[in-house]
């Protein structure tokens with residue numbers, strides 16, 4: 001039996017491969033092009049990819065010939081589709097690249113599976129909380145839910161960070177929950193992740209393949225590419241602290257996020273992998289830490305670990321950021337038995353240690 005992981009040499013994929021080697025006896029095939037933005041110009045794969053049960057194939061998901069060669073030799077039972085261009089801000093200026101890899105790459109993979117008669121039992125897609133865009137809010141005056149348009153420069157420059165209610169009164173954000181909140185992508189990356197969901201949903205329904213979509217909140221932990229300027233905000237904060245610079249937090253510090261540790265994400269993927277095949281059909285789950293907070297809070301915890309100065313809370317902003325994003329994980333708890341285990345206190349200490357070690361290694365190289 002074989003599990004195929006596209007993008008398996010990345011942050012989440014490496015952690016998943018490591019866990020699967022421990023937890024299953026299935027063979028693992030990793031297809032990854034070792035994207036220079038993630039892996040640098042001279043990628044070094046961890047020793048784990050030399051293990052006998054792991055077959056690493058350097059190839060691009062958009063390359064049909066590479067797929068044909070791979071599928072001539074392997075029959076994946078399950079495909080975990082992680083390969084993607086992931087730069088949210090970057091996707092606005094490189095829309096065709098993001099669309100080519102994320103959308104076309106998914107379609108090329110599906111065509112290859114069909115062409116080779118290698119229809120898997122199940123596909124697992126790591127989608128993103130980004131599909132919700134600004135998300136759903138409640139107008140506290142009327143009690144009605146509404147979906148605000150992306151916040152423009154004028155709104156952000158005047159410090160109106162939260163969504164503006166139709167009544168003009170107070171507002172409340174509602175947690176991401178796939179059965180309740182509609183996706184409203186507000187950048188190209190998000191649109192490509194939603195397109196991946198739709199393409200997979202149509203294909204899997206037609207060919208009776210189980211599909212599990214995991215909409216991940218912000219994933220963090222050791223292993224996230226420190227040199228990639230488009231990686232997560234926590235890795236960026238950790239880099240700042242490591243250089244003895246105070247962390248600068250935008251939008252008055254009040255941006256709300258849900259940071260889920262990579263090992264908890266792996267737990268969610270493994271739960272999706274081991275659910276009985278055939279019973280599930282198509283399911284979409286929101287995967288978070290089960291707790292949210294403001295960036296000011298998270299930055300303060302990080303700074304506290306190293307005795308650094310309090311974060312610098314500013315009125316700066318970045319166009320394209322959403323004000324709030326956190327998940328209601330009840331459906332994942334009930335449907336997958338998913339239970340996050342790593343607290344931010346614990347995970348953030350590990351992150352700081354990892355970032356410091358990586359930066360030191362880069363300096364000495």
Ligand SMILES: NC(=O)c1ccc[n+]([C@@H]2O[C@H](COP(=O)([O-])OP(=O)(O)OC[C@H]3O[C@@H](n4cnc5c(N)ncnc54)[C@H](O)[C@@H]3O)[C@@H](O)[C@H]2O)c1
Nearest residue numbers: 007009010011012033034035060061082084126128216219
């Ligand atoms: N990390 C997060 O916070 C987060 C949040 C939501 C969703 N996701 C999703 O999870 C998945 C994995 O994310 P990650 O954080 O591990 O990212 P990552 O960038 O560390 O890993 C992605 C991997 O895909 C590979 N890749 C990129 N383009 C490819 C191509 N054309 N062909 C083959 N391989 C290619 C890269 O080399 C890399 O190893 C992505 O689909 C992403 O959209 C991640």
